[in-house]
Amino acid sequence: MSKSAAILFVHNEVDTIGWWLAHHATIGFSTLIVCDDHSTDGTRAALSNAATLYDIRVQSADTTLPTRLERQTRFHKNALAQGRDEFDWMMILAADEYLHFETARSVAEFTAGATEATMAINWCLFGSSGRMTPSAFSPVETFTRHGLLSLPDHRVVRHLVQPRHLDNSLPDPFSALDRNAVWDEARILHFAASDRESFFKRDSSATPEQAWQNFDRNDAEYGGASRWLPESRRIASFMTQASLTDLYWRLKAVMTHADKPILQKLGLTPAQLSVSLSSRLQPQFRFCTLGESQRLMLDMQSGSLVPIGTTDTNFGRYNPLVMALEVSDTDIWNACLFVENPLPGRYLPLAGSPTLLPMVPLRIRIAENTVLSPVSGDEIHIAIPDHALTEIDSTVSLYSRMTPFMVLTAEGHNLAGLLRGIDRLPAPDASALGCAIAMLPFEEAERLSDAFPGVVPRNVRPARPSQS
Missing domain, CATH: 3.90.550.10 (Spore Coat Polysaccharide Biosynthesis Protein SpsA; Chain A)
Known part of the structure; x- marks a missing residue:
């Protein structure tokens, strides 16, 4: 050959x-x-x-x-x-x-x-x-x-x-x-x-x-070169997840050794990492499927998102999408989109989102009913059947899928809380870490990237405030 x-x-x-x-x-x-x-x-x-x-x-x-x-x-x-x-x-x-x-x-x-x-x-x-x-x-x-x-x-x-x-x-x-x-x-x-x-x-x-x-x-x-994109995205997703796994271990070492030079680059002190500075309650999530009489699903053969009737039981091919909405008292809710059955070694393709992870970070403007990518700052148009989010029971299985993300964001979407979450998370979860970074304030995510150059992919870093 x-x-x-x-x-x-x-x-x-x-x-x-x-x-x-x-x-x-x-x-x-x-x-x-x-x-x-x-x-x-x-x-x-x-x-x-x-x-x-x-x-x-x-x-x-x-x-x-x-x-x-x-x-x-x-x-x-x-x-x-x-x-x-x-x-x-x-x-x-x-x-x-x-x-x-x-x-x-x-x-x-x-x-x-x-x-x-x-x-x-x-x-x-x-x-x-x-x-x-x-x-x-x-x-x-x-x-x-x-x-x-x-x-x-x-x-x-x-x-x-x-x-x-x-x-x-x-x-x-x-x-x-x-x-x-x-x-x-x-x-x-x-x-x-x-x-x-x-x-x-x-x-x-x-x-x-x-x-x-x-x-x-x-x-x-x-647009002729677009024919390479599905495979190049797949390969790039592996690279994204490898970098985030590397970042997890580096952050774990910072917490273990209280690395002062790195903490200084992050704008943090050892005292901020030893005791939680947050008094907020454990965040609550609402879980929804996308659509009512039909549901938006991932076609595992074609890799595309398709509306499927609720009576279709071919779940070997079709993987239902689930949106986890983080309840907030503001008009903007953070959300994570994933498929009901895990995608080991793969990513969830969502047009308009650059995040090549099995779980996609989103930002929902409730009053306007619009979906944004926190990474690009742009609106994402999801073809939700019936234009309906259908709330479903918050099962143990769904919460278990969200557990790594919830551990990383339990104290809010801030860098100090993220590091304390890393300390509590026993094993790397690239998808959860990528989503947590995407929801950080822009300045804090940039400090993280500067402190660990090359392992905080651009496709999980939040957009500049002027873009969002």
Whole structure:
């Protein structure tokens, strides 16, 4: 069987590195070889957690070389040389470049009929699609508009190469500038612009506004790459849950050792963790199914949410949805959405929610009867049959499903209470922890992310107050 590897040199890409890894695993690369150039934002931690799930070989850049370009060049040459005897095909990519095939289902299928040892694939430059701030969704989903084929930048190429046929030189991205770009069979989705805030934060140009104008191309709509999203989300969900499990153990250690430097970063003191500062009563939950004569269920075969009649007993295929509403005396109630029968190793797909967990955090505006994602701050439109939430009995089984979340939020939605909850929770529950983080105040969640870079995924961090 053909073996292939994607090669990546990366620095400070913590919020998108998971999507890059998930996408290139989805399209069929056997191995991902990644060199971290001493990132300071947690990229290395995200890579390490992902490497427990997939053949991701993580290296560190050679610090004896003074410039990033020299370190990158050395890594690229070494990776290609070391892969000659193992891989049939290899490809150098950047963190904002996603390989995409128009019809082929995998790298192996795309390269099966190759007659040359090198295959050049043109850039396709995607703009911001009007996005101003970072998104927790995949770039493939977030940025769907690109420049016209005639754009000169599209003559830049990346090469799928057979490493055993290479000499010591690297493939040249500018080797096809004299030829028109072609996207008939494949293209490199180049998300160079991303959102405006992230672009200017990178500060990689002496003339950033001019660079932004060059990269922010939104002339044509393209959704062909969305076919990779179901599988890339599935892989990304594993990475999210691995990171949150790692975070649980790190927080457990903080509670065990009363780590003062970490507590200082969190804005907490040992005294705040030793005694509960909350006098609120144990939160109460109301449990509802979505719909009355029909109920919204997860189709376990298709992965979609569908309305099913209450007399349909095919529960091997259909898994009823349950919403747990946290009773509040305010107009906004926190809620968690999950399926009646647990989803081990899977996530609940809900359009509009970036949270890749078996349980989805929500925020309900009771008076307006609207549902929001606490992570994106945007409204989520759930096609509830009959437009009805039907309250059901609060059974022991339902409460047991909520127990880890209730332990983490028993003292309210605040960071000190979360850590005391971690101390009481005997084993990690990534879904409960992700939901609890999503319901923290924005500033406290950001302090948690800063204290533990790389293990607090963006897709569980709450939106800025202005977004919610």
